[in-house]
Amino acid sequence: MDSLKDLKSFLQALPKLNDKDRESRVKRAKQDFYSFITTYLGHHIGLEYGMTKKESSKFRAWVYTELPKIIANKVTPTNKMVVKAYRGAAKTTLISRLFCLWQILRGDKRYAIIISSTLDLAKEGIDLLKIELEDNINLVQDFMIKKGSLWNNEELVFSVEQERESQVNTHESDNTEVLQDKSKSALKIATGKVSQLCKIKSFGAGKKIRGTNFLSMRPDLIICDDIENDENIESKSQRDKLYKWFNKAILKLPSRLNPYYHIMLVGTTLHYDSLLQRIALRKDFKTFSFPLLPQMPSNLDLLTKESLATFKPRGYILDDTSLHIKEILSDYLEDKASFYSEFQNEPLDKDNAPLSNYTTYTNLPPHIDSCFIGIDPSLGKKRGDYFALSTLFYNKKESKIYASSKGYKIAPDKMIDKILTLFTKTRKLTEHITIACEEVAFQEFFKNELKKKFLTHGIYTPIIGIKSNTNKEIRLDSLAPLLSDGDLLIYENDNLLKEELDTYPKGAHDDLIDSIDIARRAMIASSCINYKEALKATRDYKDKFNSLKEL
Known part of the structure; x- marks a missing residue:
């Protein structure tokens, strides 16, 4: 709907559902969140009444099927959770509004709070629910919803019909199934209808909220919906202030006597030091993350x-x-x-991404003195890693290294063909080419197979093994000064490599960076070192270099 006015007009024109099916309809809607939406609120997900569709989003499918199970689990309850989802995923509509309402109408929650970055944004959600509870005749009549004492765009108090079970004494002659005892009296379960008062209230982030209650009840469902914005994440002091408020105000809201409360922090990650990121790292919160592209294109x-x-x-x-x-x-x-x-x-996080300060190039210099190809096969590593190939083009006159790096997700038998193709292209630039592969487990086997394949093609070029005697993180961190000083340049169109450099060490992959380091170590081990300058550096910095031969 384009506006609340349009929503109101739409609801007022809805046909009334058959009263005979009410009981089964309500039962089904209470048991299944998706059925609840398609029966009464399908217009919020682009469906007419009774229509269903195969959900195209894994995130929304999770909200429909898995989130209700998590909330309903009382054996191992998850009271506090972070839900990170991409912009446009419909998290506000589905979780902060429809799921919140469903929990109330089921009778699972009595006092729900919706918090947004500003009170005005939170009011928008209350306004929408208010119209649904006023003009959605099928929703109102099926759940026997009646307005309460407070009814505005900040808070809604209303009653909902719920079933309540109670134990009553009966006699053996009663025409019901009973649990008999020695006195020939028994207990039976009687089901009755009761009207249950409940409340939904809105707040703005950072505002006074401590101690809020309804009918002496503390909030049992607290949804923080995108409570950060571009303004309140701009400075560290603002981020610290919001984090302090969340700890002191929000986490203290539920009653200690209620083990089944739920606090949900729902949002888009706006900053590496945001509240969402900080809370996601805490052990008392369970985090669910839904990126738009769980796997970026391999090419x-x-x-x-x-x-x-x-x-x-x-x-x-x-x-x-x-x-x-x-x-x-x-x-x-x-x-x-x-x-x-x-x-x-x-x-x-540029402040904590040591390899993100780099310079790019678009064209190689006219003359290349030597090339070093580093190979980081994905053999024996975790699924999803890249088979990485990096080439370091060395220009002696400039004392610059030009790096180009590619990542592939291909079968092992295709890897050697890629290396052959790369070697052929590189050979047009220089005849001084060294290929390096790390000497560990599967990589050692791969290096030997590569040598055999090259020999069968009549190619005689150094293919060496590189041993890693240093911690991987230390090795990769050592690329930082080369990058920041502009001695190691990155090809402008190497998007995968740039992604790894920008997100290291927290990124999902570092395979391409690793292959650059392998090529660099091959370069250090080669004769391209200027020994005259290196010996001079040894004399000038005796405390830093024990021996040139250690290189």
């Missing part, structure tokens, strides 16, 4: 603004298959920092 390096129209993405996974991948990739090309923050739940 991302071929993507540029110029090639977007003809680009054919491969190997990607999209949360919502109804969306257009080209439009999403256009957003990626336009502003990568915003893309990772708003759509991937991975805000870039």
Whole structure:
């Protein structure tokens, strides 16, 4: 609906459902969240009454099926949770509004609070629910909803018909199933209808909220919906202030006597030090994260603004298959920092990303003195890792290293062909080529197979093994000064590599960076070192260099 006025008109024109089916309809709606939506509120997800569709989004499917199970679990309850989802996933509509209402109408919750970044935004949700509870005749009559003493765009008090079971004494002669005792009297379960008062109230983030209660009840459902915005995450002092308020105010809201309360922090990750990120790291919260692209295209390096129209993405996974991948990739090309923050739940942390300060190049210099190819096979590593190939082009006159790196997700038998192709292209630039592969387990086997394949093609070039005697993190961190000083340049169109550099060490992958380090260590071990200058450095910095031979 375009406006609340349109929603009101739509609801007033709804046909009334058959009263004969009311009992089964309500029972089904209370048992299944998706049935509740399609029966009474389908217009909020683009459906007419009674219509269903196969859900195209993994996130929304999780909300319909898994979230109700998590909330209903009283054996191992998850009282506090973080739900991170990409912008446009419909998290506000589904969780903060419809799921909140469903919990109230089921009778599971009595006092729900919805908190947004501002009170005005929170009021929008209350306004929408208010119209539904006024004009959705099928919802109102099926659940016997009646207005209470407070009815405005900040808080709604209303009653809902609920079934209540009670034990009553009966006699053996009663025409019911009973549990008999020695006195020939028994107990039976009697089911009756009761009207249960409940409340939904809105608040703005950072506002006074401590001690709020309804009929002496503390809130049992607290939904913090995108309580951060571009303003209140801008400075560390503002982020600290919001975090302090969340700890002192929000976490103290539920009653200690109620073990089944729920606090839900729902939002989009706007900053690497945001409240959402801080809380997600806590052990007392369970985190559920839904990026728009759980798996980026494996051929991302071929993507540029110029090639977007003809680009054919491969190997990607999209949360919502109804969306257009080209439009999403256009957003990626336009502003990568915003893309990772708003759509991937991975805000870039330049302050704590030691390899993110790099310079790019678009063209190689006219003369290349030597090349070093580093191989990081995905053999024996975790599923999803890249087979990485990096080439370091060395220009002696400039004392610059030009890096180009590609990542592939292909079968092992295809890897050697990729290396052969790369070698052939590189040979046009220089005859001084060294290929390096790390000497561990499967990689050692791969190196030997590569040598055999090269020999069968009549190619005689050094293929060496590189031993790792240093912690991987220390090795990769050592690339930082080369990058920041501009001695190691990165090819502008190597998108996968740039992604790894921007997100290291917290990123999902570092395979391409690792292959660069392998090539760099091959370069150090080669004769391209200027020994005259190195010996001079040894004399000048005796405390830093024990021996040149250690290199």
